[in-house]
Amino acid sequence: MTTNQESDTLVPVAGGRGLPMTRLEAFSDGVFAIAITLLVLEIAIPLGAEEDLLGALVGQWPSYLAYVISYLTIGWVWIGHSATTSHVERADGIFLRLNLLLLMGVAFLPFPTKIMAEYLGNSEPERVAVVFYGIVLLVIALLLDVLWRYAVRSRELLRSDLSDDELAGLTRKSTASLGMFLGSIVLGVFLPTFAVFAYLIASAYLVIPFRTIRQAIARRGD
Amino acid sequence: MTTNQESDTLVPVAGGRGLPMTRLEAFSDGVFAIAITLLVLEIAIPLGAEEDLLGALVGQWPSYLAYVISYLTIGWVWIGHSATTSHVERADGIFLRLNLLLLMGVAFLPFPTKIMAEYLGNSEPERVAVVFYGIVLLVIALLLDVLWRYAVRSRELLRSDLSDDELAGLTRKSTASLGMFLGSIVLGVFLPTFAVFAYLIASAYLVIPFRTIRQAIARRGD
Amino acid sequence: MTTNQESDTLVPVAGGRGLPMTRLEAFSDGVFAIAITLLVLEIAIPLGAEEDLLGALVGQWPSYLAYVISYLTIGWVWIGHSATTSHVERADGIFLRLNLLLLMGVAFLPFPTKIMAEYLGNSEPERVAVVFYGIVLLVIALLLDVLWRYAVRSRELLRSDLSDDELAGLTRKSTASLGMFLGSIVLGVFLPTFAVFAYLIASAYLVIPFRTIRQAIARRGD
Amino acid sequence: MTTNQESDTLVPVAGGRGLPMTRLEAFSDGVFAIAITLLVLEIAIPLGAEEDLLGALVGQWPSYLAYVISYLTIGWVWIGHSATTSHVERADGIFLRLNLLLLMGVAFLPFPTKIMAEYLGNSEPERVAVVFYGIVLLVIALLLDVLWRYAVRSRELLRSDLSDDELAGLTRKSTASLGMFLGSIVLGVFLPTFAVFAYLIASAYLVIPFRTIRQAIARRGD
Numbered sequence: 001m002t003t004n005q006e007s008d009t010l011v012p013v014a015g016g017r018g019l020p021m022t023r024l025e026a027f028s029d030g031v032f033a034i035a036i037t038l039l040v041l042e043i044a045i046p047l048g049a050e051e052d053l054l055g056a057l058v059g060q061w062p063s064y065l066a067y068v069i070s071y072l073t074i075g076w077v078w079i080g081h082s083a084t085t086s087h088v089e090r091a092d093g094i095f096l097r098l099n100l101l102l103l104m105g106v107a108f109l110p111f112p113t114k115i116m117a118e119y120l121g122n123s124e125p126e127r128v129a130v131v132f133y134g135i136v137l138l139v140i141a142l143l144l145d146v147l148w149r150y151a152v153r154s155r156e157l158l159r160s161d162l163s164d165d166e167l168a169g170l171t172r173k174s175t176a177s178l179g180m181f182l183g184s185i186v187l188g189v190f191l192p193t194f195a196v197f198a199y200l201i202a203s204a205y206l207v208i209p210f211r212t213i214r215q216a217i218a219r220r221g222d
Numbered sequence: 223m224t225t226n227q228e229s230d231t232l233v234p235v236a237g238g239r240g241l242p243m244t245r246l247e248a249f250s251d252g253v254f255a256i257a258i259t260l261l262v263l264e265i266a267i268p269l270g271a272e273e274d275l276l277g278a279l280v281g282q283w284p285s286y287l288a289y290v291i292s293y294l295t296i297g298w299v300w301i302g303h304s305a306t307t308s309h310v311e312r313a314d315g316i317f318l319r320l321n322l323l324l325l326m327g328v329a330f331l332p333f334p335t336k337i338m339a340e341y342l343g344n345s346e347p348e349r350v351a352v353v354f355y356g357i358v359l360l361v362i363a364l365l366l367d368v369l370w371r372y373a374v375r376s377r378e379l380l381r382s383d384l385s386d387d388e389l390a391g392l393t394r395k396s397t398a399s400l401g402m403f404l405g406s407i408v409l410g411v412f413l414p415t416f417a418v419f420a421y422l423i424a425s426a427y428l429v430i431p432f433r434t435i436r437q438a439i440a441r442r443g444d
Numbered sequence: 445m446t447t448n449q450e451s452d453t454l455v456p457v458a459g460g461r462g463l464p465m466t467r468l469e470a471f472s473d474g475v476f477a478i479a480i481t482l483l484v485l486e487i488a489i490p491l492g493a494e495e496d497l498l499g500a501l502v503g504q505w506p507s508y509l510a511y512v513i514s515y516l517t518i519g520w521v522w523i524g525h526s527a528t529t530s531h532v533e534r535a536d537g538i539f540l541r542l543n544l545l546l547l548m549g550v551a552f553l554p555f556p557t558k559i560m561a562e563y564l565g566n567s568e569p570e571r572v573a574v575v576f577y578g579i580v581l582l583v584i585a586l587l588l589d590v591l592w593r594y595a596v597r598s599r600e601l602l603r604s605d606l607s608d609d610e611l612a613g614l615t616r617k618s619t620a621s622l623g624m625f626l627g628s629i630v631l632g633v634f635l636p637t638f639a640v641f642a643y644l645i646a647s648a649y650l651v652i653p654f655r656t657i658r659q660a661i662a663r664r665g666d
Numbered sequence: 667m668t669t670n671q672e673s674d675t676l677v678p679v680a681g682g683r684g685l686p687m688t689r690l691e692a693f694s695d696g697v698f699a700i701a702i703t704l705l706v707l708e709i710a711i712p713l714g715a716e717e718d719l720l721g722a723l724v725g726q727w728p729s730y731l732a733y734v735i736s737y738l739t740i741g742w743v744w745i746g747h748s749a750t751t752s753h754v755e756r757a758d759g760i761f762l763r764l765n766l767l768l769l770m771g772v773a774f775l776p777f778p779t780k781i782m783a784e785y786l787g788n789s790e791p792e793r794v795a796v797v798f799y800g801i802v803l804l805v806i807a808l809l810l811d812v813l814w815r816y817a818v819r820s821r822e823l824l825r826s827d828l829s830d831d832e833l834a835g836l837t838r839k840s841t842a843s844l845g846m847f848l849g850s851i852v853l854g855v856f857l858p859t860f861a862v863f864a865y866l867i868a869s870a871y872l873v874i875p876f877r878t879i880r881q882a883i884a885r886r887g888d
Binding site: 036043078 | 245248249250251252253255257260263315316322325329330333337341344346347350351354
Binding site for chain 1: 469470473474476477478480481482483484485487489493494497498501511512515519522523526529530651652653
């Protein structure tokens with residue numbers, strides 16, 4: 001038994017109990033926080049803006065749009081990741097690596113964001129930029145889905161106070177995100193500009209808790 | 223009940239008790255720390271500084287001024303955020319998203335900081351840059367105010383050991399910040415350079431604990 | 445006794461018990477998370493990409509390759525670091541500094557990554573870039589090995605629930621990484637392009653838990 | 667009493683006990699980790715390095731030297747900061763702001779580092795760059811000293827298990843750092859290149875625990 005554990009490529013196991021979630025969460029929060037904050041570095045000062053700074057700032061709407069979509073996306077992935085790890089008691093070696101893979105997608109996002117901000121409105125490159133961006137979004141959503149499903153399957157990782165209804169609900173939500181991004185990418189092949197707004201709607205939908213808001217309004221109405 | 227929770231767009235709920243504050247604080251501290259540290263990347267080496275490096279370094283005072291104001295602003299927002307979360311016991315789905323929105327403002331601040339540092343002293347663009355910067359400051363202050371008020375309103379989120387006096391005090395302080403930034407922006411439309419110093423005074427006022435210092439001096443005098 | 449401690453260049457000792465691991469872990473996680481996320485900044489938008497953005501994006505494979513290798517390397521060093529600190533109860537002054545040295549290597553990695561991505565495929569500079577990159581990888585692996593061995597030697601730092609088998613296993617794994625990187629560097633002197641793939645294989649081998657995966661498959665087969 | 671607290675510009679007080687150190691430490695660790703990792707971004711790829719990449723990499727020694735000094739400096743300030751906060755039980759409003767000021771110095775360090783790396787070896791600008799860099803080092807050391815002395819003076823913040831010997835020792839060490847940097851700056855006015863090595867020696871002296879190493883050797887000799 002002990003021999004199995006030691007051979008597991010440096011998996012942090014103290015007494016066979018698996019890595020406590022604290023470090024995995026701290027490291028992940030770091031990557032999420034940095035990726036979400038680095039996005040702003042991609043917004044450049046427009047050249048020749050001395051003449052008409054207001055116009056130049058307004059003319060940079062593709063950068064702001066790409067910034068907002070990427071920010072919301074990292075935001076909801078962080079929420080989904082928090083949901084996942086708050087249900088997980090300890091990380092085994094595979095969970096650890098799936099998590100690293102998900103974070104690789106998140107850490108990579110500033111690059112396609114920069115590409116899309118650069119080429120929005122430029123006919124042909126726009127198509128490539130928008131589809132490339134969408135594929136990265138889809139891969140991130142897919143990796144979050146895989147991480148969540150892995151935690152659910154190996155039920156020994158899960159906290160015991162989690163009902164089957166909750167599990168089913170989270171799984172359904174996760175699947176919905178895949179459908180939305182896949183649909184937006186297909187749209188992006190034909191109508192790139194529309195696809196960008198589809199990304200915006202999908203990420204806003206994923207991050208805004210419509211049901212909670214409706215409930216809060218209903219409760220106030222009582 | 224459980225069905226309500228699962229449908230809440232991946233809100234991390236373990237046993238219906240809401241997300242513990244630790245991850246929200248860790249992620250937020252990450253964003254605050256990164257945004258406040260990224261500010262320095264916007265200070266560029268002046269071109270052609272070989273001739274007179276000292277003069278070139280002194281000539282970059284707009285960059286230092288913008289750096290200090292943005293640093294102090296993120297500093298007091300971090301303090302206000304700490305005050306808010308230290309009073310809050312658990313985060314519901316809406317608190318989580320309001321927090322993401324506040325952090326979006328904070329993460330965006332390096333961009334208007336760079337713009338203002340670039341155009342201070344350039345008559346017309348200066349006006350636009352200073353007002354744009356002020357609006358971002360105001361939006362951040364507003365989002366902090368909303369986050370705080372939301373926590374106070376849904377009293378179930380608050381720690382029980384918080385007196386009404388304390389709540390009223392924190393709310394008053396938060397409102398004062400809105401007034402100061404709004405006033406500075408209006409000033410910025412007519413006298414941009416003066417508005418920059420108004421921002422400096424406002425952010426310094428918000429971050430320096432005058433009352434505490436006076437009390438400490440009074441205590442020593444005893 | 446107390447005099448010994450105070451003179452230890454500001455070693456954090458509260459009551460002579462050594463620094464608790466929490467801050468060392470938080471600081472280290474920060475550096476790991478930032479270094480792994482900064483890697484993406486080195487991937488530049490290809491110039492003149494308007495003509496053929498797809499071709500330009502594909503043509504940047506050296507950047508993606510360097511990105512993946514560095515990401516996996518920081519990933520496994522983080523896992524190894526987690527394994528080390530999860531076994532360590534408290535940090536003495538030397539452990540603290542060895543840790544700072546390891547983090548210096550990790551924080552430096554984006555620079556050789558950028559160099560390698562820039563010069564892959566450029567005959568002579570490629571050789572220098574690949575060997576330089578490999579040496580940094582080797583130094584990082586060596587520093588992780590030293591940190592781990594130091595913790596094992598000064599057994600008073602270790603948790604008591606750690607068997608000799610586990611210690612031997614972790615030590616063997618760590619030594620293997622040194623051999624792999626040393627071999628890849630030697631290869632890099634003669635066949636730089638092949639060495640890059642050797643780095644990729646080594647870092648993938650170190651981060652992927654083959655044994656755990658085989659076990660999981662075996663368990664499902666039961 | 668409560669009214670005093672509320673008016674203290676949003677100081678986080680939960681039940682009048684002051685801010686727990688966890689968030690202050692998390693935020694500070696974030697700034698330290700980011701500042702120490704951002705340093706590498708200032709090392710640029712030498713232009714025209716295709717011809718002789720090895721020579722170009724070697725020719726960038728000023729960048730590496732500046733990198734190492736700044737890294738060691740942030741390293742020992744982090745150790746000193748850990749020592750301070752590990753002795754402090756809770757942060758009052760003034761401690762919080764002194765901490766923000768210290769972190770401002772740390773976050774600013776990448777800028778003078780870049781300047782010094784750029785102008786080392788350039789006769790006249792070198793003098794300005796080296797003295798400017800030294801002044802920032804001195805200010806950081808001074809702010810760490812002030813933070814430490816403030817904690818010691820307002821003994822109510824300190825943990826009770828701290829002997830007077832330990833306090834005196836830490837204070838002495840802190841004063842020594844001020845003397846070393848002040849001396850190096852004066853040297854920098856006359857012999858800039860020598861001053862850089864004086865900075866290197868000072869930062870290495872502050873970070874390396876000579877006494878601990880000697881003790882460890884002595885213990886092995888027993």
